[in-house]
Amino acid sequence: xxxxxxxxxxxxxxxxxxxxxxxxxxxxxxxxxxxxxxxxxxxxxxxxxxxxxxxxxxxxxxxxxxxxxxxxxxxxxxxxxxxxxxxxxxxxxxxxxxxxxxxxxxxxxxxxxxxxxxxxxxxxxxxxxxxxxxxxxxxxxxxxxxxxxxxxxxxxxxxxxxxxxxxxxxxxxxxxxxxxxxxxxxxxxxxxxxxxxxxxxxxxxxxxxxxxxxxxxxxxxxxxxxxxxxxxxxxxxxxxxxxxxxxxxxxxxxxxxxxxxxxxxxxxxxxxxxxxxxxxxxxxxxxxxxxxxxxxxxxxxxxxxxxxxxxxxxxxxxxxxxxxxxxxxxxxxxxxxxxxxxxxxxxxxxxxxxxxxxxxxxxxxxxxxxxxxxxxxxxxxxxxxxxxxxxxxxxxxxxxxxxxxxxxxxxxxxxxxxxxxxxxxxxxxxx
Amino acid sequence: xxxxxxxxxxxxxxxxxxxxxxxxxxxxxxxxxxxxxxxxxxxxxxxxxxxxxxxxxxxxxxxxxxxxxxxxxxxxxxxxxxxxxxxxxxxxxxxxxxxxxxxxxxxxxxxxxxxxxxxxxxxxxxxxxxxxxxxxxxxxxxxxxxxxxxxxxxxxxxxxxxxxxxxxxxxxxxxxxxxxxxxxxxxxxxxxxxxxxxxxxxxxxxxxxxxxxxxxxxxxxxxxxxxxxxxxxxxxxxxxxxxxxxxxxxxxxxxxxxxxxxxxxxxxxxxxxxxxxxxxxxxxxxxxxxxxxxxxxxxxxxxxxxxxxxxxxxxxxxxxxxxxxxxxxxxxxxxxxxxxxxxxxxxxxxxxxxxxxxxxxxxxxxxxxxxxxxxxxxxxxxxxxxxxxxxxxxxxxxxxxxxxxxxxxxxxxxxxxxxxxxxxxxxxxxxxxxxxxxxxxxxxxxxxxxxxxxxxxxxxxxxxxxx
Numbered sequence: 001x002x003x004x005x006x007x008x009x010x011x012x013x014x015x016x017x018x019x020x021x022x023x024x025x026x027x028x029x030x031x032x033x034x035x036x037x038x039x040x041x042x043x044x045x046x047x048x049x050x051x052x053x054x055x056x057x058x059x060x061x062x063x064x065x066x067x068x069x070x071x072x073x074x075x076x077x078x079x080x081x082x083x084x085x086x087x088x089x090x091x092x093x094x095x096x097x098x099x100x101x102x103x104x105x106x107x108x109x110x111x112x113x114x115x116x117x118x119x120x121x122x123x124x125x126x127x128x129x130x131x132x133x134x135x136x137x138x139x140x141x142x143x144x145x146x147x148x149x150x151x152x153x154x155x156x157x158x159x160x161x162x163x164x165x166x167x168x169x170x171x172x173x174x175x176x177x178x179x180x181x182x183x184x185x186x187x188x189x190x191x192x193x194x195x196x197x198x199x200x201x202x203x204x205x206x207x208x209x210x211x212x213x214x215x216x217x218x219x220x221x222x223x224x225x226x227x228x229x230x231x232x233x234x235x236x237x238x239x240x241x242x243x244x245x246x247x248x249x250x251x252x253x254x255x256x257x258x259x260x261x262x263x264x265x266x267x268x269x270x271x272x273x274x275x276x277x278x279x280x281x282x283x284x285x286x287x288x289x290x291x292x293x294x295x296x297x298x299x300x301x302x303x304x305x306x307x308x309x310x311x312x313x314x315x316x317x318x319x320x321x322x323x324x325x326x327x328x329x330x331x332x333x334x335x336x337x338x339x340x341x342x343x344x345x346x347x348x349x350x351x352x353x354x355x356x357x358x359x360x361x362x363x364x365x366x367x368x369x370x371x372x373x374x375x376x377x378x379x380x381x382x383x384x385x386x387x388x389x390x391x392x393x394x395x396x397x398x399x400x401x402x403x404x405x406x407x408x409x410x411x412x413x414x415x416x417x418x419x420x421x422x423x424x425x426x427x428x429x430x431x
Numbered sequence: 432x433x434x435x436x437x438x439x440x441x442x443x444x445x446x447x448x449x450x451x452x453x454x455x456x457x458x459x460x461x462x463x464x465x466x467x468x469x470x471x472x473x474x475x476x477x478x479x480x481x482x483x484x485x486x487x488x489x490x491x492x493x494x495x496x497x498x499x500x501x502x503x504x505x506x507x508x509x510x511x512x513x514x515x516x517x518x519x520x521x522x523x524x525x526x527x528x529x530x531x532x533x534x535x536x537x538x539x540x541x542x543x544x545x546x547x548x549x550x551x552x553x554x555x556x557x558x559x560x561x562x563x564x565x566x567x568x569x570x571x572x573x574x575x576x577x578x579x580x581x582x583x584x585x586x587x588x589x590x591x592x593x594x595x596x597x598x599x600x601x602x603x604x605x606x607x608x609x610x611x612x613x614x615x616x617x618x619x620x621x622x623x624x625x626x627x628x629x630x631x632x633x634x635x636x637x638x639x640x641x642x643x644x645x646x647x648x649x650x651x652x653x654x655x656x657x658x659x660x661x662x663x664x665x666x667x668x669x670x671x672x673x674x675x676x677x678x679x680x681x682x683x684x685x686x687x688x689x690x691x692x693x694x695x696x697x698x699x700x701x702x703x704x705x706x707x708x709x710x711x712x713x714x715x716x717x718x719x720x721x722x723x724x725x726x727x728x729x730x731x732x733x734x735x736x737x738x739x740x741x742x743x744x745x746x747x748x749x750x751x752x753x754x755x756x757x758x759x760x761x762x763x764x765x766x767x768x769x770x771x772x773x774x775x776x777x778x779x780x781x782x783x784x785x786x787x788x789x790x791x792x793x794x795x796x797x798x799x800x801x802x803x804x805x806x807x808x809x810x811x812x813x814x815x816x817x818x819x820x821x822x823x824x825x826x827x828x829x830x831x832x833x834x835x836x837x838x839x840x841x842x843x844x845x846x847x848x849x850x851x852x853x854x855x856x857x858x859x860x861x862x863x864x865x866x867x868x869x870x871x872x873x874x875x876x877x878x879x880x881x882x883x884x885x886x887x888x889x890x891x892x893x894x895x896x897x898x
Contacts, residue, residue, distance in 0.1 A: 011822065014763050015463045017506055018569045021546065032479060032523065033506075034455045042461055043454040049467070057452035074569065079760020 092248030218424030317348025504575030510856030516892020543574025580631030683809020694754030861896030
């Protein structure tokens, strides 16, 4: 979509503002209209019309969008059906071009330039946005002897394994935002090839790492109980590039996704079973739009389980009561709403529905944690507050939701569990 | 000067609630009018006060510095009210959003920035309702509803306007003084009392910061759809309803032939032959509402409805009710839409409809726009929609077209003795005011304004006439 085409679509916004309360960034934390979908669309629209050039404020408005698509439901009802997430991604593509060329002055632009170039460089260098010095994504599979070869693989996309590192890394980003001057940051950008952090430098919470491994083991074991024995690519396990997609970094995304597809074909992969919403979405919807002749079957483990509900209902019953938090990508982008409910209830759990559920679920704040951890925290706390009105135990099935909401479970005296953990309990009966 | 303004207002509302960047200032100035904001509309600063005291300080400061102030509710006005007419300090009222329901006192109080849906939800917990039904319910504020005194979709004669339920207000005068009007009793004051001055004043005489309204117990409703061969049948029905003393339903909508076709197709219903009438009758008891529904259906049939029936299936009703909104949506997607409200004296309804329709061939700014009509005909309100069937129209043409449509349709309102009933559009209809009521009336308005607002600070431009 060219700049002109983007402007033509943005021009369709009727300025009714019906969308603004749908945005958690606006409505959860009493913000002004610039942090609402309406504000973002109009800000970008007037920039494209030449009212102003790219500036720090505009960047903040566009990059704080959660890409959760909650506003799109209301836009549909209001008769316009703007695909706001796509428009924001496209806007980011335009802005990131300006950013990476160093055309924008200001602190926000410096921080974003630094982050974007780090993410791109890290993905090119080590395959994922973290840029850590050692493969950190293998342990879960080693201890349960997941096979290395097979045409059906479990594709973790390193997502659950990455999750424990995110709070630490985003803390560093936030510190950098406060401490480093714009000039100095720019200097760093030109030199930096990535964050290049060493695992040993990060103070990880061991329990969180253990939990992330148990989530994957729970998922994997449940698949084996259905007679499936997918393999795992171990060191070669690729990351899907979901963050590149969300940030509108189109060229690196094309480059990366082709690389991933090539790898899968080289390993003779016919079917992938994904374990998180973002990878599922990328492989199911984004890759086929980038790669001609994409012919790998893409499944999600929840779909696999729900289609075997007769078997699952014979497993050990966990009991207990949980309120469900639907991940945005799963519910709105992929329309997977009933399947997880079927599986969770199949485990003997009494499931409670919150007010914002299914297609109307609200984002956990996770998608903006990479750059705006404070804002992300406010959204997570409000989401937790609203969920906890229904029950103090929360269940979800997304690594971003798990880590972002779970980071505050102690602070709010709540329990945030991933479905993978519950599956693990089914087989090992330990929390 | 701008730097000083920045520092001063930041001290009043806190720097985190004052915004000076151009993107924010522009997007707050933008309203649903189909043409872009111009330099003169852009506020110097957007502020988000937390309470009446901060609003008061902003206004006192604005008077001292002679800087205009524009009040922003939800920004949804379809008639230009939400767009600043001059560079100004723009006050976003959203943070004044506290809602308190006092069943024991028989009223509720809400900050002006509370959303209509928020108020409705709070009232529902006490089995009460809000007598305002804007299409912008998702976002409209109670302050905006009272400041325009709009019941929106509802037929005034069935329930009344919001102002009929307002017991009192907290108002910040243009010069910054905070006053309270009205009563805490459910007995509204008789005689001289200032609440009425501010209800529907479109922010010209003061900033409403808090609203106190009487609690209304929930109503029971029955939904009705009727089909007429031609729109005339519906117009005659409305006129007969008032003439014969038939109790008006709470909602009484119509879609003319072309609008009905679009609306029904959009919601997946088969094309209706002719025009459609959509109504909701109400009462406070099941027995009462059933009786009303039976009587109203009988009346519709007597008036020549080809088919008139109660709609009990919720899914079907959602589609039927949604069809009228879909007409507007469709037209907005298709091109540049100039929507108007014609509210004639009821015995002139049919004449007003046909005269409005005849305007189609008489516009100079754009030849032969498409014509559609729907609206709250039982009120009576005719929403006439003139459409340029393309989006690719220069800003100036859009403006000229909308202005011409407004002027010509307001002439019809003046001729047929109506005065609008839904939108806050004073700024666009000063000519109408002069024509309909005369110069003395307009001069009185201006005197009132200058008495309350000697520096013409508040919502400047709304009373001068503006495009």
